[in-house]
Amino acid sequence: MEINIKTLPDSTVAELVGRLDTPASLEIAPAFESLYEKASGTVVIDCSKLEYISSSGLRLFLTLRKSASDKGGRVIVRSICPEIRNVFMMTGFLNLFQIED
Amino acid sequence: MGQKEEKLIKKFRGAIRVRLSLILFIVLAMVIAAGGLMQYFYFMKENSDPLAGPVFVVLMAVSFVLIFLLMLGFRRNMSKLKKIASVNEKMERELEIARGIQMSMLPKTFPPYPDRDDIDIYACIVPAKEVGGDLYDFYMRDDKMFFCIGDVSGKGVPASLVMAVARSLFRTISSHEMSPARIVTMMNDSMSEMNENNMFITMFCGVLDLKNGHLRYCNAGHNAPVLLNDSKQMLPVVPNLPLGVMPGMVFKEQETDLKYQDALFLYTDGVTEAENINHELFGEERMLNAFTGLKGSRNHMETMVKAVSDFVGEAPQSDDLTMLFIRYMNEEKPDSTERHLLIHNDIQQIPQLADFIGIIAEEMNLDHALSMSLNLALEEAVTNVIMYSYPEGTDGLVDIEAIMREKSLSFIVSDSGRPFDPTKTEDADITLGVEERPVGGLGIFLVRNIMDTVQYERKDGKNILSMTKNL
Numbered sequence A: 001m002e003i004n005i006k007t008l009p010d011s012t013v014a015e016l017v018g019r020l021d022t023p024a025s026l027e028i029a030p031a032f033e034s035l036y037e038k039a040s041g042t043v044v045i046d047c048s049k050l051e052y053i054s055s056s057g058l059r060l061f062l063t064l065r066k067s068a069s070d071k072g073g074r075v076i077v078r079s080i081c082p083e084i085r086n087v088f089m090m091t092g093f094l095n096l097f098q099i100e101d
Numbered sequence B: 001m002g003q004k005e006e007k008l009i010k011k012f013r014g015a016i017r018v019r020l021s022l023i024l025f026i027v028l029a030m031v032i033a034a035g036g037l038m039q040y041f042y043f044m045k046e047n048s049d050p051l052a053g054p055v056f057v058v059l060m061a062v063s064f065v066l067i068f069l070l071m072l073g074f075r076r077n078m079s080k081l082k083k084i085a086s087v088n089e090k091m092e093r094e095l096e097i098a099r100g101i102q103m104s105m106l107p108k109t110f111p112p113y114p115d116r117d118d119i120d121i122y123a124c125i126v127p128a129k130e131v132g133g134d135l136y137d138f139y140m141r142d143d144k145m146f147f148c149i150g151d152v153s154g155k156g157v158p159a160s161l162v163m164a165v166a167r168s169l170f171r172t173i174s175s176h177e178m179s180p181a182r183i184v185t186m187m188n189d190s191m192s193e194m195n196e197n198n199m200f201i202t203m204f205c206g207v208l209d210l211k212n213g214h215l216r217y218c219n220a221g222h223n224a225p226v227l228l229n230d231s232k233q234m235l236p237v238v239p240n241l242p243l244g245v246m247p248g249m250v251f252k253e254q255e256t257d258l259k260y261q262d263a264l265f266l267y268t269d270g271v272t273e274a275e276n277i278n279h280e281l282f283g284e285e286r287m288l289n290a291f292t293g294l295k296g297s298r299n300h301m302e303t304m305v306k307a308v309s310d311f312v313g314e315a316p317q318s319d320d321l322t323m324l325f326i327r328y329m330n331e332e333k334p335d336s337t338e339r340h341l342l343i344h345n346d347i348q349q350i351p352q353l354a355d356f357i358g359i360i361a362e363e364m365n366l367d368h369a370l371s372m373s374l375n376l377a378l379e380e381a382v383t384n385v386i387m388y389s390y391p392e393g394t395d396g397l398v399d400i401e402a403i404m405r406e407k408s409l410s411f412i413v414s415d416s417g418r419p420f421d422p423t424k425t426e427d428a429d430i431t432l433g434v435e436e437r438p439v440g441g442l443g444i445f446l447v448r449n450i451m452d453t454v455q456y457e458r459k460d461g462k463n464i465l466s467m468t469k470n471l
Helices: A022-038 A055-071 A082-090 B003-046 B052-104 B156-174 B180-193 B283-289 B297-312 B351-364 B368-389 B442-450
Strands: A002-007 A012-020 A042-053 A074-078 A098-100 B119-126 B134-141 B144-152 B201-209 B214-220 B226-228 B232-234 B254-257 B263-267 B321-328 B336-344 B397-405 B408-415 B453-459 B462-470
Touching (some): A012 A055, A042 A055, A042 A082, A042 B368, A055 A074, A055 B368, A055 B442, A082 B368, B003 B052, B119 B297, B134 B156, B144 B156, B144 B263, B156 B180, B156 B201, B180 B214, B232 B283, B283 B297, B336 B351, B351 B397, B368 B408, B368 B442
Parallel strands (some): A042 A074
Antiparallel strands (some): A002 A012, B119 B321, B201 B214, B226 B232, B226 B263, B336 B397
16 A cells, blocks of 8 residues: 655645555555645545555545644545445545545 | 383393393302312212211202202392283283274274265274374264364374374364364464473364365365365365464465365375385375275275385385375255455454455456455454454454355354444444544444345354345
8 A cells, every 4th residue: 555645836635556454544544644734725635546445544534534624624535436436425425525536 | 112111121121131141150150169069078088088077068058058049039030020021011001002092082983974975984094003193083063074184293102192182172172163274273272382392293174064065174284185076186285384383373274165076085194105115105196196086985095005005015114004085975056155264363464355355256256346345344344353352462363254155145254352243333424524423433334334234143252243245
């Protein structure tokens, strides 16, 4: 599992690569938490290379979303595959995040 | 018999030999001395020496005393010899009894299940010495055949004691465990703890489900069995370590499916390493070649025994010879097959679930979306066990069974941790907004949403979570 964070002029883009299962979530948690500081602006999570997500990964997303809500920023989830979109739908996450193709 | 006892008896025999030769030497010396004295006495008598009479009396008296002492010594030595002979005899008798006890631990009535036509099994053991360290065992529980074959390092009495321990551990542990890897793992923990003499045992343990031919097995450093199906080959085995080497090891389990008339031949290295007079080994190739055509287990066994004994010829039997032949004879087409996975209560083992689901998806021809959902449900269930059933720092195992049927797939996740019913936790409320939405509680919610039925039960000290997806 990889997380690549890029800071652009108007946003921060975090690209997730691989399978975000329970051990992978623990592994990338520190890097992911660094995004909370950027949550006053726009944070884009690029999921085009994300193959799988479990509840521990969803928790990371939700915590970031709460942080953005506190700080007045926004979180955009970009390019999720149909399988992960299905998980987002099941858990009501589609309503919580701004989803982009 | 142990080397120590043999040494002791040798020492005794040596001492007796020294004594007897000493007595012989004294008798010879006395005969020579007596001859000389008699000549001297005649010389005195011929010269009418007045001392001739008293000297004769003294000589006679001394002779009697000496003869008496000699006889006494001889008697004592004889009784010692007799004693050793009787000790020897007693030990041999006891070894024979020990062998009787040892053999009585192994099932030897064949066919063992005359009422069943779904299994054909035969076994034999030929110890090289009076008692040996080889064992085999099998028995039936819940329509499953539990079996093992093993070989203790070393020979004689010490090996036979370890063998007896291993056999009773096998019976005790397998009476409440279905997984060969768990049986072997627990046996290893138990045998490693009390292993001061560094004895170890190689073992192959299997559980054959007679309803569907599913075979689960675990190999602990033993020779790979022969699988006789459409062809003949060695069953693929992960070697693992023998039992008793190191506690806390987790043994890898493997599985396969036997079809009607497929057979498994298990053996100890006494077979492959049987030596002929030129010190050549029987070897795997000769063993494989000895299997010709489809025969009953007894027939196969007798062919193998003959092949080994023809090869060995006049050479003495160097090791125990133990064989177990199991043939699956259920003709009915199974309505389900199973796959198993055993992991440690360690989050880092979670990725193994993806591989496990991959195998199942391939066998059942499931599409990518469905297999990902199933992976997710299984991961959530297993993560729950790792996080909540086992308190942090405790060592435990999670047993995952997949039952594949034509129109459904079930997972059964079981563990021996503290009672924990995940179905009792409240569902996440997905209608809440960002601020109100709690971070946790998604795991079991996902399981419930993906699977069609989810049931929990606590049974025999285990948490058992069963979930089924209709296909």
